[in-house]
Amino acid sequence: MVTTIGTSSDMAKMVENFILLEHDAIAAYETTIERLESAAHKAKVEEFRQDHLRHLQDLKALAGRVGANVPGEGDMKELLTTGKIKLADMVGGDSAILKAMATxxxxxxxxxxxxxDNAAVPATEKELFQRGLADERKHKDWMDQAAQTA
Known part of the structure; x- marks a missing residue:
């Protein structure tokens, strides 16, 4: 799925969309943890869920600075992110679940x-998004590798 989140020139709207994205991600991580068999995989995915909880807190603080709405839960995309995990669990165990999470x-x-890369993001706020990007790349790399050996 192609996302346009992060492309808005309206900083408040962009932050609101990121908060929705993080709620959806947290729900997917919770579904994943429930369905994984390996305790080691569950522990690592829980570590990543904690990263997303931190992202959410950082984004809520940013929302206060830019006057953005703070949604209390995800949106319809949550059905897609968690649905992939549930389907993967039905067909292939930990490997399939981790592959679904990687997508x-x-x-x-x-x-x-x-x-x-968005010029609408003030230089003072870029670090928040750079940290999030580094975390997300780390998560995907681990999921890709773990899925191959699961």
């Missing part, structure tokens, strides 16, 4: 890349 990370990486 979710593609959109999240793209959103953070857009924000890092």
């Amino acid at each position: 979710n990370e593609i959109d999240t990486i793209s959103a953070y890349e857009h924000a890092v």
Whole structure:
């Protein structure tokens, strides 16, 4: 799925969309943790979920600075992100679940890349999006590698 999150010239709207994205990501991580068999995989995915919780807190603070709305939950995309995980679990165990999660990370990486490159993001706020991008790349790399050996 191609995302336009991070491309808006309206900083408040962009932050609101990132908050929705993070809520959706957290829901997908929770679904993944519930369905993984390996305790080691569950622990690593929980570590990544904590990164997303931190992203959410950082984005909420940014929302206050830019006057953005702060949604309390995800949007319809959550059905897609969690649905992929549930379908993967039905057909292939940990490997399939981690592959499905890696596909979710593609959109999240793209959103953070857009924000890092977006001229509407003040220089003082770029670091937040750079940290998020680094985390998302780390998550996807681990998921790709873990899926191959699961």
